[in-house]
Amino acid sequence: MKPSEAGDEPWAVIEPxxxxxxxxTxxxxxxxxxxxxxxxxILFVPHTGISWEHPPQELGYGSGMTCRRRPKE
Incomplete structure (x- = not known):
């Protein structure tokens, strides 16, 4: 399954x-x-094998660096 195809069921497990x-403020x-x-x-990058700097912004992921930093936050 592609990361962009993940529906509400996996999200219900991950979100909490x-x-x-x-x-x-x-x-x-x-x-x-x-x-x-x-x-x-975050899931798209390893799934496709592209570098963190190049996820397509038109898919709504934000910048690659945003996705890369997010697990550290």
């Missing part, structure tokens, strides 16, 4: 395991990418 989003900069597209991007 993720840390809560940090509170965003008066901080400049971009808003954080939602967890679901970030996870799809």
């Amino acid at each position: 395991l993720l840390p809560k989003k940090p509170c965003r 008066r901080r400049p900069g971009r808003k954080r990418l939602d967890d679901r597209p970030a996870l799809r991007g």
Whole structure:
């Protein structure tokens, strides 16, 4: 199964395991990418074998560096 084809069932298992989003109070900069597209991007890179710098942004994953950093957050 392609990461972009994962439906609601796997997400229902994964979502409770993720840390809560940090509170965003008066901080400049971009808003954080939602967890679901970030996870799809994280799974897309090893599935396709492309580098972290080149996931297609039109698929909604954000930048490759965003997906690469997310597990550390």
